[in-house]
Amino acid sequence: MVGHQTLKDWERGTKSCSSVVLDVKSAREIVLKHCLQVGRESLPTETVSIWECFKRIIAEPIVLDTDQPPFDRSMRDGYGVRAEDVKKVPVLLKSVGEIKAGDFSSLDIKEGEAVHIMTGAPVPGGVDAVVMVEHTERIDAEHVEVLRPAKAGDNIARQGSEHQAGELVIDAGKIISALELAVLATVGKFRMKVFRRPTVGILATGDELVEVHETPQPGQIRNSNSFSLYAQVLKCGGLPVTLETSRDNVSDLRRQMIAGLKNDVLLVSGGVSMGKYDLVEPVFKELGIDVHFESVSMRPGKPTVFATFGNRFVYGLPGNPVSTFVAFELFVKPVLNRLQGLQAGALCLIRGTVQNEISEKSGRTAFLPARVSIESGKTKISPISWKGSADIFSAAEANGFLVVPLETTHLEAGDEAEALMFDELEFESEISMKVGKFVW
Numbered sequence: 001m002v003g004h005q006t007l008k009d010w011e012r013g014t015k016s017c018s019s020v021v022l023d024v025k026s027a028r029e030i031v032l033k034h035c036l037q038v039g040r041e042s043l044p045t046e047t048v049s050i051w052e053c054f055k056r057i058i059a060e061p062i063v064l065d066t067d068q069p070p071f072d073r074s075m076r077d078g079y080g081v082r083a084e085d086v087k088k089v090p091v092l093l094k095s096v097g098e099i100k101a102g103d104f105s106s107l108d109i110k111e112g113e114a115v116h117i118m119t120g121a122p123v124p125g126g127v128d129a130v131v132m133v134e135h136t137e138r139i140d141a142e143h144v145e146v147l148r149p150a151k152a153g154d155n156i157a158r159q160g161s162e163h164q165a166g167e168l169v170i171d172a173g174k175i176i177s178a179l180e181l182a183v184l185a186t187v188g189k190f191r192m193k194v195f196r197r198p199t200v201g202i203l204a205t206g207d208e209l210v211e212v213h214e215t216p217q218p219g220q221i222r223n224s225n226s227f228s229l230y231a232q233v234l235k236c237g238g239l240p241v242t243l244e245t246s247r248d249n250v251s252d253l254r255r256q257m258i259a260g261l262k263n264d265v266l267l268v269s270g271g272v273s274m275g276k277y278d279l280v281e282p283v284f285k286e287l288g289i290d291v292h293f294e295s296v297s298m299r300p301g302k303p304t305v306f307a308t309f310g311n312r313f314v315y316g317l318p319g320n321p322v323s324t325f326v327a328f329e330l331f332v333k334p335v336l337n338r339l340q341g342l343q344a345g346a347l348c349l350i351r352g353t354v355q356n357e358i359s360e361k362s363g364r365t366a367f368l369p370a371r372v373s374i375e376s377g378k379t380k381i382s383p384i385s386w387k388g389s390a391d392i393f394s395a396a397e398a399n400g401f402l403v404v405p406l407e408t409t410h411l412e413a414g415d416e417a418e419a420l421m422f423d424e425l426e427f428e429s430e431i432s433m434k435v436g437k438f439v440w
Helices: 007-012 024-036 178-186 225-235 250-260 280-287 321-338
Strands: 045-049 078-081 091-099 113-117 129-132 136-140 143-146 168-170 191-195 199-204 239-242 265-269 290-293 305-309 312-317 349-354 365-375 378-383 400-404 416-421
Touching: 024 290, 024 305, 024 321, 078 091, 078 143, 113 143, 168 178, 199 225, 199 250, 225 239, 225 265, 225 321, 250 265, 250 280, 265 321, 280 290, 280 305, 280 312, 312 321, 349 400, 365 416, 378 400
Parallel strands: 091 113, 199 239, 199 265, 265 312, 349 378
Antiparallel strands: 045 191, 078 113, 078 129, 091 143, 136 143, 290 305, 305 312, 349 416, 365 378, 365 400, 400 416
């Protein structure tokens, strides 16, 4: 292993000798600095129903409206008794009724009596213990024999013993998952404030691009970036707005950018390199868009541009699809998180063992498509053979990117490294029924 660095090393980085080419950490710091200028209190909100809030970010604290449980509740099917009556067993008690979940009973159990009670039912007066049904024997319609003793409190959840009215159960800034939905329903929160989803304009550029339903002529390719960016924006909770593909001329690009700047974020793919017809940055300058960096020492994705226009965020992304994908994960995702009230900075990284030998001589931090899996509790990072940043077909087999730090030139099979995850981990089939010490 030659010149190997850890995750901390590649994120810490070092300044390139070129003043306009930033290392990954420096570029991300600039993005995060601008994210932090967006205060959560300034973010727009909207009110939605409980049916519409899944995967949204809640914008208000949610508190309990009642104690939990809201009444003394039976935790078992069985018989409600006075503990004093069942100190010595077996003992014969008179069965004076039945209470199921959802019932309310005015019964008040007296000495020598029991009530047949179901799980979740409210405990009536006089009852201070519940004997499980399997520890009893029904003698006739009016009598039950209790076979085991019970003490006060057995199998009864007292009102407020789990949570109390007024307690905070969901704080603002939390993503609503399936379990949070159950909490919202339990506290009767049918409508709630959530942070508005940011709108994201997606503008692909280039004379070579044709639409997905068209047959490319010689020298043409189909527009794929708009679709991958569309999916990435949706996954981050944003609302993608696909703009008409811009041709390689200033007037068309200007017109489409002005339309795109109506959104919270504008993503422009293509036209950010050094060619004669790479016109994005000149139009940025003409429109008064403030460019903060225009090149990052990374492979793929070096010609990545980050800019702002007032309170809007603007990106010039590389034209090759894998470059665009990586740049989004590193630099766009933090902004979309922040615009929805989430923390901006976290990257989804996992450490594992490289399965194949890798040589990397680009002199830049490399993000190489890889398949990350867990086998017998060990994380494996398997680089995928690819032909470069235009090879979306090979990259589609990946669920992450092997991170090769700036100064690393070689990784041996068996070396430890980091992977930037963008999809779910893969678990090998032989461990799907076995986790740790537990066999299911």
